[in-house]
Each structure stands twice: as C-alpha cells, then as structure tokens.
Amino acid sequence: MEHLMHNYYEAAAVILFGIGFMNLLLQSNLIKKFIGLNIMDTAVYLFLAAKGFIYGRVAPIVTSGEAVIERFVNPVPSGLVLTGIVVSVSVTAFSLALIIRLYKVYHTFDMDEIMKLAREEEKREY
Template identity: 40%
Template sequence: MPLFVDALTTRYAYATFAVLLSVGLYMMIASPNLVKKIIGLNLFQSAIFLFFVAMAYVQGGSVPVIPSEGGAVGEYASPLPQVIVLTAIVVGVSLTAVALALIIRIYSAYGTLDEDTIREVADE
C-alpha cells in the first residue's frame, strides 16, 4: 500500500485537518462576501483546533493523576492542549461575534456585503 494511502486511512484526523484548512483558507481569500469570509475563518480555526488535539493524542495514555498508592504507571496524556483549545474556542466565538456585528454595521452603511463594491463606494 502506498505511503500516502496508508497515511489517509490510519491518520484520518490529519487528512480532515488538511481539507478543513484548505477550504477555510480558500474561502477567506477567494470569496468577496464578508459573511463567507467569516465562515472560512471559522473553518480555518476548527482545522487548527483539530490539528492541536490530534497532535496531543497519546496512544494508551492515562489520566494525568498519580494514584495515592504511588508509582507512575505507563504514559500520561497532558491536559494542557485541551485547555488551550477550549480557551481558543472561546476567543474564536468572541471574534466571530464581533466580526458579525461589524458586518451588520457595514451592511447598514453600504447596503452590500461584497468587498469590491464596498471599496468602490468608500473611494468615492
């Protein structure tokens, strides 16, 4: 089995990360609609979250609490990546809310969400 196919079938989180990242980046760059740009930004953020959690996964890792009987057994999974991703999700939701509020104001001022039309109207 080729290496690429093997990587896609065994590490599907990384393939999903690549697809989400690509689609989100494409939406942010190619779409002239401001709402679609925000949706692309959210897809891009979700891809980063998925990548961070997938990288932190430990096969056979246990809870990072040392038993009172003593002695560390096996590998432990660090909770830090999950905490950072939860914080990033909160920041991402806040960013999305502020961006959508700004888009509402832009629409009320210019009457459109098309980036090129807004530039034309703003230059006049």
C-alpha cells in the same frame, strides 16, 4: 499512504484548513469569508487535539494515588484548544457586529462593492 490511515485526523484538519483558506481568498461576500475563517479555526483546533491524543492513555486525573506519567496524555494541547475556542467565539461575535455595521452603512455584504463605495465617499469628502 500507510501513514495517512493512522493520521486521518491530521489529514482531515489539513483538508479543512485548505477549504477554509480557499473560501477566504475566493469569496467576496463578507459572511462567506468569515465562515471560511471559522472553518480554518476549527481545522487548527482539530489538528491540536489530534496531536495531543495518544491512544491508550487517559486524562491526567489522579484518583488512585498512583501517578505514572506514561499513563496520561499531555493536557497542554487540550488547554490550548479550549482557550482558542473561547477566543474564537469572541472574535466571531465582534466580527459579525462589524459586518452588520458595514451592511447598515453600505447596504451590501460584497467586499468589492464596499471598497468602491468607501473610495467614492472619500473622494466626495475632499
């Protein structure tokens, strides 16, 4: 329990990931599924940012000419988080556009209903 208090960002990230994953598995509404996926994304970004942070260190910007490596944090996790956020926004926009298209065709957000209607449509074509 003592280590949990020092790693509360990581614990919060794991809890958020679990919430998003259960939402993704248990919901049949496509919008709610996608919200669960976005919660999972956010949990991964929080976890990466928490792992890249070291208390007492600063961003790796050399201003005084002194470049002691022990004073700086690793910039790679921050770069990964920023790249992930950009990709996540793009995937969000694309997925919501697909969900809107599915709604226009099937008039529902329910995944089970969409699958049933798609199978019925496929049977009618053949």
